[in-house]
Amino acid sequence: MSAQAFGAADPFAVGAAVRVRLSWPPGHIRTPAYIRGHVGTVAANLGAHPNPEEIAFRRSGQPGSVLYRVRFRQDVVWPDYRGPASDTLDVEIYHHWLEAAGAAR
Amino acid sequence: MSDTHHDHPPDAPPTHYQRMEIALREILMAKSVFTPDDVRREVEAMEGRSAGTGARLVARAWVDPAFKARLLDDARLGAAEMGIPPGPYRVLVMENTATLHNMIVCTLCSCYPRVLLGLPPAWYKGTAYRSRAVREPRAVLAEFGFALADDVALRVHDSTADMRYMVLPMRPAGTEGWSEEELARLVTRDSLIGVAPALDPQALGRASDAAG
Incomplete structure (x- = not known):
């Protein structure tokens, strides 16, 4: 193990509001395009994992990145969403794709 | 891929x-x-491998609350207790309740808990399900014949990275006193993905009548 995983020293707390980076890098990316730029709340910390964006190119995956389940309100992600306001979407997102957000709507 | x-x-x-x-x-x-x-x-x-493995876990969870707690806490340990090999991925079991229904998709490819459910169905891998399950999940459920009430929150899990997901459906009414083996017959593959509830016991009765 080399460098410490992204977020290992200062992970987002469960319940924290986070924004998914609005970024479009090429390569093997596990953050779905539809969720980039959106604000959600951390539902669970799933621990540090080797970075799949690196492993895909036969690199070591180190440093790894803390993986979270981030919860989004469907009616915020899709403004014309048809369903109750209590409907949610959980997406697995790595720490290096997230930044602190003021408050989730 | x-x-x-x-x-x-x-x-x-x-x-x-x-x-x-x-x-x-x-x-x-x-x-x-x-x-x-x-x-x-x-x-x-x-x-x-088949969804029968996932069904056995669900049936055990329905009859044994302590097992259910362990399964929800760490599905691999729960599976190991029943002699089911854990497989390479951590599986998160999402419990349906009277107020929350869970549904699984992998929008990026077709990640699926193969160890517990076998090979994914063709529709699970198709772009229609993969895009619509996050965009209009209630319409997708309706097409599966499942009208989810508006007072039940729907939570879609996009299996994008290192976890795999299985739904723990609600135990159908009218199954008091059933054995694990009988209960497991009510747990379909689709109910473990979350696009359907577990079978109604009466429907199962009709199906076996028709078969017999």
Whole structure:
């Protein structure tokens, strides 16, 4: 193990509001395009994992990145969403794709 | 990846990726990295898995609250208790309740808890399900014949990274006193993905009447 995983020293707390980076890098990316730029709340910390964006190119995956389940309100992600306001979407997102957000709507 | 294979007619010429897979497999066999017998065994093992494994876990969870707690806490340990090999991925079990229904999708590819559910159905791998399950999940459920009430929150899980997901459906009413084996028959593959509830016991009765 080399460098410490992204977020290992200062992970987002469960319940924290986070924004998914609005970024479009090429390569093997596990953050779905539809969720980039959106604000959600951390539902669970799933621990540090080797970075799949690196492993895909036969690199070591180190440093790894803390993986979270981030919860989004469907009616915020899709403004014309048809369903109750209590409907949610959980997406697995790595720490290096997230930044602190003021408050989730 | 294997994204387009399920749409590919079996007697059509092989696609680029199929050719690449065949070429790589033949080279590895020529170099004695593995044998044709190894390949056959692996394919048989893969195709031999079924949602019956997930159904056994659910039935045990329905009759044993302590087991259910352990399964929700760590599905691999719960599976190991029943002699089910844990597989390479951590599986998160999402429990349906009277106020929350869970549904699984992998929008990026077709991640699926194969150890517990077997091979994914073709529709799970198709772009229609993968895009619509996050965009209009209630419409998708309605097409599966499942009208989810508006006072039940729907939570869609996009399995994008290192976890795999299985739904723990609600135990149907009218199954008091049933054995685990009987209960497991109510747990369909679709109920473990979350596009359907577990079978109604009366429907099961009708199905076995028709079969008998």
